[in-house]
Amino acid sequence: MSVGSAAVLQCRDLHLSYGSTVALDGLSLDVEPGRMTGFVGPNGAGKTSTMRIILGVLGPDRGEVTWNGRALGAATRSRFGYMPEERGLYPKMRVADQLVYLARLHGLDGQQARRATDDLLERLGLVDRAGDELESLSLGNQQRVQLAAALVHRPDLLVLDEPFSGLDPIGVDVLAGVLREEVERGAPVLFSSHQLELVERLCDTVAIVKAGRIVAAGEVERLRRENRRRMVRVAIDGRDDASWLDGLPGAEPVPRSDHERGLLIALADDVDAQAVLDRARAAGPVTHFSEVLPTLAELFREVVAETPADAIADGGTSGTAPRQAVA
Numbered sequence: 065m066s067v068g069s070a071a072v073l074q075c076r077d078l079h080l081s082y083g084s085t086v087a088l089d090g091l092s093l094d095v096e097p098g099r100m101t102g103f104v105g106p107n108g109a110g111k112t113s114t115m116r117i118i119l120g121v122l123g124p125d126r127g128e129v130t131w132n133g134r135a136l137g138a139a140t141r142s143r144f145g146y147m148p149e150e151r152g153l154y155p156k157m158r159v160a161d162q163l164v165y166l167a168r169l170h171g172l173d174g175q176q177a178r179r180a181t182d183d184l185l186e187r188l189g190l191v192d193r194a195g196d197e198l199e200s201l202s203l204g205n206q207q208r209v210q211l212a213a214a215l216v217h218r219p220d221l222l223v224l225d226e227p228f229s230g231l232d233p234i235g236v237d238v239l240a241g242v243l244r245e246e247v248e249r250g251a252p253v254l255f256s257s258h259q260l261e262l263v264e265r266l267c268d269t270v271a272i273v274k275a276g277r278i279v280a281a282g283e284v285e286r287l288r289r290e291n292r293r294r295m296v297r298v299a300i301d302g303r304d305d306a307s308w309l310d311g312l313p314g315a316e317p318v319p320r321s322d323h324e325r326g327l328l329i330a331l332a333d334d335v336d337a338q339a340v341l342d343r344a345r346a347a348g349p350v351t352h353f354s355e356v357l358p359t360l361a362e363l364f365r366e367v368v369a370e371t372p373a374d375a376i377a378d379g380g381t382s383g384t385a386p387r388q389a390v391a
């Protein structure tokens with residue numbers, strides 16, 4: 065993966081095994097300032113392991129993590145905010161007390177801790193739950209408290225393991241809004257998720273991991289544009305059929321996964337989209353013609369499917385290079 069020159073956090077060539085299971089096999093990842101980075105990959109690909117290494121919960125067998133070019137130490141890590149996969153707050157403790165306590169552990173004085181807590185309860189829509197025991201809250205609200213716990217010391221970086229899992233759409237919007245504010249404040253966010261539509265909507269940058277290594281990384285828009293599969297959408301007034309494409313090699317109708325009007329057509333590399341437009345115009349009045357980019361979910365399926373599944377089994381010599389990295 066090429067190095068984003070502005071990256072504040074860099075994971076370089078991380079290797080990690082649990083006994084005979086290889087979890088990370090040369091994973092390199094950049095987190096850049098001012099960006100929300102989505103960390104996606106199939107189950108067991110290595111996302112949680114990477115995040116644990118960033119936070120120092122685990123040490124890698126090989127490789128390193130740097131912050132502004134320097135090896136990570138405990139002092140720097142204490143400035144990170146972490147939302148672990150296994151949520152770890154005190155079930156019987158009241159929400160506000162818990163946040164104040166965590167803020168104090170991070171070195172805030174009583175007044176600062178109270179102010180930070182009140183501010184987060186407000187931003188996360190939890191003011192009226194402040195005095196309740198954590199375990200009495202719904203899972204979605206407990207998740208909001210978890211995020212508050214990661215934020216209470218105004219961290220320099222946020223690392224969040226599946227922060228959106230199980231949230232309803234309003235909860236998603238609340239968390240997403242707070243994360244966006246954090247990025248704007250100056251704390252880059254790295255979060256893992258299996259909700260690819262959400263990642264596409266929220267993230268500036270995405271890193272796709274498979275079998276312990278990054279198989280595609282970069283700006284979401286750029287990855288979608290640089291995907292090899294070109295498609296156009298064409299609507300012709302009064303025609304639903306695709307027979308007007310007959311005899312144009314390399315232009316194939318594809319099943320639609322949405323409810324947009326018109327015909328979706330995949331183009332081979334050597335097919336000029338204008339040739340398709342010319343055909344369409346000859347067939348009737350064209351009411352719509354546009355380029356269609358693959359969704360992140362489609363891109364994910366493609367890069368995950370095409371990367372050799374034996375990348376780990378052979379000790380890492382046959383891995384595919386990342387498709388694209390942030391320049």
Ligand SMILES: Nc1ncnc2c1ncn2[C@@H]1O[C@H](COP(=O)(O)OP(=O)(O)OP(=O)(O)O)[C@@H](O)[C@H]1O
Nearest residue numbers: 082085086087105106107108109110111112113114
């Ligand atoms: N404590 C452990 N002991 C043994 N193997 C482990 C342990 N933790 C993770 N693994 C293995 O390491 C690999 C990477 O796991 P990891 O949890 O990092 O993946 P992940 O991408 O976060 O997965 P998911 O999306 O399912 O949460 C998997 O093969 C997993 O089974």
